[in-house]
Amino acid sequence: MFAIRSAVAGACLAATLPAFSQTASTASTAATPETSFNPAISLILNGTYANLSRDPETYRFQGFIPSGGEIGPGGRSFQLGESELTLSAAIDPTFNGRFTAAVTPENEVEVEEAWFERTGLFNGATLKGGRFLSSFGYLNGQHAHTWDFTDAPLAYQAFFGGALKNDGLQLRWLAPTDRFIELAAEVGAGRTFPGSDTSRNGAGVFALMAHTGDDIGASSSWRTGISWLRHRASQRTFEDSDSLGTPVTNSFTGRSTTWVLDAVYKWAPQGNATGRSFKLQGEYFRRSESGTLDFDTTSQAGGPLSDSYRNTQSGWYAQAVYQFMPRWRAGLRYDRLDAGNARIGLVDNGTLTEADLPSLIKAKPERSTVMLDYSPTEFSRVRLQFAADRSRGDGTDRQVFLQYIMSLGAHGAHTF
């Protein structure tokens, strides 16, 4: 290969050769530590002590269809978090792979991520397949142990039940420009909220995202983006209780479209974040759902009641984290959700009243959070966090968390 390449004197042809043959042509270069045969292994230990003024069993986002995902502050007292085990390695000259399992405190193993990746599919393009954290927004692609606060923003919890993991494919392409411009598309089964688990063929979720970013001088940099996600939900069920207090199961079938805007700005003197640094980030979510609402799907008295459902809901958070000296950081976060004005056919035509669907009664949940954390090294961190959470629509939950995050094994690289 090399002889052919030098014969045509290169750079031009090299640019047009498929990336794979380029890699093969230069395989004489010895292996790097990253490509040694043993995969890099890392294990994250984490846990919290939580003091919550209200019973976490009653946690909900008033006005939002329950996601059934990981919402709320978790349990009271000492809590073991998910222990996260990651293996990653180059598979061969073409593919990389990564596997992350989370062992829950209930002794169950969940596959968080399991994907292969093909870098340089064509110039600037990367294909990923398997189960992966969707790259929409800013925070979704990041593992929980890298978060700046103990818990996820309310918008992530209400709109996606935590983070959106996709079982599917992702294609990313980086434009050949001086400025960072990344376009990505994802397609997946969409089995988790706001999609639903069905036995159909085809895809349940499509997502498109665009991100751009740059530096401002030597000390600052930023990234911003817009994402669009379309989920298909069919018989996405949720529990509620009717106006008589009887538990009922309802379900939604239809289309769910989510827009996400995200932005992050980072500062460090001369780009040296060892001493002081500052990070500002925010995301805005807006979701429109339209379709059919089935009321009391398990009704014994002749089938569920069905009519239209339409709503546009939104939510956002903004947070700032300041590292004021080596190892110490303080942070501030504000979350807000808007449940929107749901158009529920069954209520509009008088079949039901609002009181028959109490979890959908309009509200504007919000939360304010402060945190202080200390990291003796980049492998260990302890954090103290206070929050006033007004998500339930009736009063405030005062939350105190003391958290540890410990990382064993391979040194993970951090995304921006």
Place this chain on the structure above:
Amino acid sequence: MNLRHLLCVALVGFGLQAHAALKVVACEPEWAALATELGGDQLQVSSATTALQDPHRIEARPSLIARVRNADLLVCTGMELETGWLPVLLQQSGNAKVAPGAAGFFEAGRFVTALDVPARLDRSDGDVHAAGNPHIQLDPRNIALVAKALAERLAQLDAANARVYQERHAAFAARWADALRRWEQQAAPLKGLSVVVHHKNMSYLSNWLGLREVGTLEPKPGLEPSAGHLGALKAQLAKQPAKLVVRAAYQDPRAAQWLSEQARIPAVVLPFTVGGNEQAKDLFGLFDSTLSLLLAAAR
């Protein structure tokens, strides 16, 4: 500008690319300077980091991802120095030309003999690097070894200009050998000089000049200097004095200043890499400046 640039590349296509200079992204300023010495106008060189940044701790910023995406050659130290950020740049850039194992991925650390290779790998020893101490650039003999390998790699990647790289390398190697003789003469008085360093990032300099490192401000590699450790270091220096306390331009001055005042020894800020001070404009200036600062302080 960017959109037009994109269209232009698409339309003019290969013809445009064949004449374009090879785009080199260096992970550290010393390798950017070396590539410029070897490639001159044939190359379009930039450095991902500056002398005022800690090369262990760099953010994988969008601007760097874009630069790696467009690079034909990545010149890095390797030896796990960039492990906290380079893998992200490589993964997100989607550029197979510079992936590990490809000809466009050059690790300088492979061409030198490593110092401080740990006998055991244990994080309780701090942030140790399995492949040895990665701060290889402060021994000019290492620069000569890397220069030879890098010139060969440039000739391999850009075969049409192979002669240019060979000639420029021959000229550089001759100038460097002269400078090396001069530096070694100048530095003769530094032999056996006992110094305290901030981080174990001066080992190659010490090894070259015969300096004796009697302590570090960091209690363990990668850990910030603590009051307790500095106190113990001061007590130790009372028994076995050191002549200087040395740090790199990017490191926090406070610990070195404290020790300098307490132990009454000069604190010296070395440029550490190209761009670390006014005089260190290129690789020659880096060593001229390093030696003159050490000689002035040791007098």
